[in-house]
Amino acid sequence: MEKVVADPRPAKQPWNKSSKLASFTGGRGFADATLITLAFLLAAVVFGLLLSVLWSVVSAGAGAMSPQFLYQNNRYISTTTSLDYGGVGHAILGTLWLVLLATMVALPLGLAIAVYLTQSQSKLRNLVRSITQALAGLPSVVSGLFVLSIISFLGAQKSGIFGALALFPLMLPTVARVAEEALRLVPADLRLAALGLGAPNYRAFFQVILPAAKSGIITALLLGLARVVGETAPLILTIQANNGTNLNPFDGGVATLPTYIYGFISAGYASSITRAWGASLVLLILVGILFITARLLTADKKKKKAKK
Amino acid sequence: MTISPVAAELRSEDVSVWFGERQVLKDVNLTFRANRVTALIGPSGCGKSTFLRTLNRMHELIPSAGLAGSILLDGKDIYDPSVNPVDVRMEIGMVFQKPNPFPTMSIRDNVLSGLKLSGLRVDNKDELLETSLKRASIWNEVKDRLGEPATALSGGQQQRLCIARSLAMNPKVLLMDEPCSALDPGSTRRIEATIEELSESMTIVIVTHNMQQAQRVSHETAFFLADENTPGGVVEFGSTEQVFGQPIDERTNDYVNGHFG
CATH class of the missing domain: 1.10.3720.10 (MetI-like)
Incomplete structure (x- = not known):
């Protein structure tokens, strides 16, 4: 019979890459998820603003280009x-x-x-x-x-x-x-x-x-x-x-x-x-x-x- | 080009050092004989590195630094008002604790940088390059890559390159401030062998925290010590054999046998 040997490696920590989603549970996980989401949203707003400025200049200016x-x-x-x-x-x-x-x-x-x-x-x-x-x-x-x-x-x-x-x-x-x-x-x-x-x-x-x-x-x-x-x-x-x-x-x-x-x-x-x-x-x-x-x-x- | 062995005697007379109001060294009297290797040992903060920097006027680059006493290079005071510190540093070279090759220069340019930096001219640069690298025992490792940036070398190689850079100025005295403290044992051994060879053509003063290294490379040893709230000074100075074998002062005995420090 095969012996079950305890894995000598430390148990996987919740912040390991593979279990990122799993970590969004419990009080700390919730705060973490909220902040990450917020950061993404704000980044998206800034990025969106930048893109809209760029787009308005490019689309309106392209007509004059030659x-x-x-x-x-x-x-x-x-x-x-x-x-x-x-x-x-x-x-x-x-x-x-x-x-x-x-x-x-x-x-x-x-x-x-x-x-x-x-x-x-x-x-x-x-x-x-x-x-x-x-x-x-x-x-x-x-x-x-x-x-x-x-x-x-x-x-x-x-x-x-x-x-x-x-x-x-x-x-x-x-x-x-x-x-x-x-x-x-x-x-x-x-x-x-x-x-x-x-x-x-x-x-x-x-x-x-x-x-x-x-x-x-x-x-x-x-x-x-x-x-x-x-x-x-x-x-x-x-x-x-x-x-x-x-x-x-x-x-x-x-x-x-x-x-x-x-x-x-x-x-x-x-x-x-x-x-x-x-x-x-x-x-x-x-x-x-x-x-x-x-x-x-x-x-x-x-x-x-x-x-x- | 021939390297003329022109080692000089360096002597400190009643050297005291201040940083602002605080005195860190008091009345240091040491003689570094030509073609000898002298080790400066002592616990951290005893002023041995500071003292080393007074020997080629690097000390005065620190804004609050003050100094009394004189340093005589073959009898001439390097602190005499008529002496230009720049000339002193050309005759008394320095190797630092951390290898510090110039990152924007190639290996070749690093070795020859002293010439350009001091405005010296040499007839045969390639010969000087080869001689300097050979004396620092790094020639064989770099001879096929002289155009590569100096930062491509390993730490130990960089330090030997820095030694070669100092040697290209053909100094009479070489000061080394813990030159091996950032290096692995293999590189340390090679640099120690280099020191031994170099002492044939120059006077060497080396600061080290490593007792074994002091015993391996030096002929003479000076033990520095600073008691609490008092300036540092030399406790004992003699042949390395004597300082480590039969120290006269009890504090030296305690230090070299590893009882403190």
């Missing part, structure tokens, strides 16, 4: 012109150009703040960090108003450079904060190792710390770009509209995607509204590309760490 919509400008186009003519090429260029101008100042300065916050021992660090955080809460319209007051104080004409100037303080805190995180994640060991080999501080920073934080700093840049690429209020206040392509930031109006959307949706004609939706779709894709790139870069870093 190759010519992406590269032509709006010269000789009125709010009622057929969608077979004209496009947002000038606004795409304008947006990229203004954002690039803002980045040229915000990236080095944001990086400098991040370096200061992580590498220095100064007591002023907390003050600098607080100011940077406060700047992150600055409403974009206030930034626009501030620059507008500069324009009238100088007696200058609205132009692209002032738009870039209004975008800069919005971009700076994002770049500084994310870059600070990235630099903070670099192990202190590496700095010590570099200094121990006879490196001056600046070489240790540029050759060891900065390369180790590279992907995080690129992420900081992309998130900063994504933060300002869709900003409308500061641009409405600081630049003049333009139906043509103008890449001179010091003279004349310049079109950007957000101000284009604002202008054409306000016009109220069927074709102008479709144009605005089309431009929204282009803007959404632009932001999407930035976020996905940032995601891929950080995911790459995590994977490497896991391998280690």
